[in-house]
Amino acid sequence: MCLAIPGKVVEIDKNKEHGIVDYGDGTKRKVNISLVEVKVGDYVLVHAGFAIEVLDEKEAQETLDLFREMLSADEEG
Amino acid sequence: MFSLKDKKLAEEIISKIKKLDVKLKFMHVCGTHQDTLVKHGLDTLLKECGIEIGQGPGCPVCVTTPKEIEEMLLLARKGKIVATFGDMINVPGETQSLQSMKTEGYDVRTVYGIEDAVNLAEKHKDKDIVFMAVGFETTAPTTASVLLKNPPSNFSILCCHRTIPSALKAILDMGEIKIDGLIEPGHVSTIIGTEPYEFISKDYHVPQVVAGFEPLDLLMAVWMLVQQIEHGKAYVQNEYARAVNKEGNVKAQKVIDEVFESGDKKWRGFPVIPQSSLELRSKFGVYDARRKYESDLKEISNKEFKEPEGCRCGELLRGLLLPQECPLFGTQCKPESPVGPCMVSIEGSCSIEYRYTKKR
Numbered sequence: 001m002c003l004a005i006p007g008k009v010v011e012i013d014k015n016k017e018h019g020i021v022d023y024g025d026g027t028k029r030k031v032n033i034s035l036v037e038v039k040v041g042d043y044v045l046v047h048a049g050f051a052i053e054v055l056d057e058k059e060a061q062e063t064l065d066l067f068r069e070m071l072s073a074d075e076e077g
Numbered sequence: 078m079f080s081l082k083d084k085k086l087a088e089e090i091i092s093k094i095k096k097l098d099v100k101l102k103f104m105h106v107c108g109t110h111q112d113t114l115v116k117h118g119l120d121t122l123l124k125e126c127g128i129e130i131g132q133g134p135g136c137p138v139c140v141t142t143p144k145e146i147e148e149m150l151l152l153a154r155k156g157k158i159v160a161t162f163g164d165m166i167n168v169p170g171e172t173q174s175l176q177s178m179k180t181e182g183y184d185v186r187t188v189y190g191i192e193d194a195v196n197l198a199e200k201h202k203d204k205d206i207v208f209m210a211v212g213f214e215t216t217a218p219t220t221a222s223v224l225l226k227n228p229p230s231n232f233s234i235l236c237c238h239r240t241i242p243s244a245l246k247a248i249l250d251m252g253e254i255k256i257d258g259l260i261e262p263g264h265v266s267t268i269i270g271t272e273p274y275e276f277i278s279k280d281y282h283v284p285q286v287v288a289g290f291e292p293l294d295l296l297m298a299v300w301m302l303v304q305q306i307e308h309g310k311a312y313v314q315n316e317y318a319r320a321v322n323k324e325g326n327v328k329a330q331k332v333i334d335e336v337f338e339s340g341d342k343k344w345r346g347f348p349v350i351p352q353s354s355l356e357l358r359s360k361f362g363v364y365d366a367r368r369k370y371e372s373d374l375k376e377i378s379n380k381e382f383k384e385p386e387g388c389r390c391g392e393l394l395r396g397l398l399l400p401q402e403c404p405l406f407g408t409q410c411k412p413e414s415p416v417g418p419c420m421v422s423i424e425g426s427c428s429i430e431y432r433y434t435k436k437r
Binding site for chain 2 (some may be wrong): 046056071
């Protein structure tokens, strides 16, 4: 129920209420984008037919580095 | 697409936790977290490190009460087209489920989201369509968003939305189990942000980490909780920064506030939890199935419905029991013949346990 699946916005309709999200496995689906500020090319989390958040790619790239950093900080501490 | 996979890092976290020689009990409130934990054997691995993680009331289908199920069954019996998410259809009521009613010829539809239910209403203008709106803060904005768009007058919802922080407070207030740390649900948190959890750390001195859904996300969340405990701290940390920020999705919060107001509600396995539900504001009353079909629902309005006999979903949802400790698990209660909702929902801990331990 609270499952949300990440996908890439590949199209936005004229009224900016819906878009097409590509889930990367050949599945594309019409998604309501009215709850987020989104542009073509953004990655979003989709839940029950609605994009609920835009994924922050920069944060995503940094996550692993941050983990490594936190683990080594503990060693030093 | 970004993927959080690093076996070496995972092994490093596990070995670090092992060295600490702890004995801790954590709770999470999300079926997707439970799925990751059991699917990848992290629950067993962490238990060997002295950390038990159990699922609390984090499955919307599971916490929906027997009474709400009966309301939906009765509306179907009264000739409405009832629409709901896939899992809900198989939750047993007192005598039958929506699925068995469908087999008998009643009009029960499974939908992917609320917009599909509105499409049904537009297609069948001569019929009444009732959508069973279950779900936490993740799902509530989808309902709100649709109601703000003036759906057709033959459309209404049976509102069953609930909010997570109040349930966590209820568990801590009940004091039935010791909770050393909470792993907070990533997708609920994309909407509400991290602030609504802060009172828990402040008032109950319980460390919390908002976590994502990859195995490494959960291991890292556990590590962060252990670190807080080791240092005598209790605050809210955000491990899932790629999707969650402190403020949450403000746009979604606004639509929720516009459509709903907070109410007191019973959860399965719990007494009434104060301020734990989202009820429709009176100006959306025309879409409130309970108000619209008051006369249809009258025959059960004062009736109480019990849990199925022998079912221990209530204790499970309060974190007192693990699926395999229930005498019905895998014997009388199986996915093809579930007794309680925790065996029905793909997010229910019994269903998850059955799915993966059978394969092991």
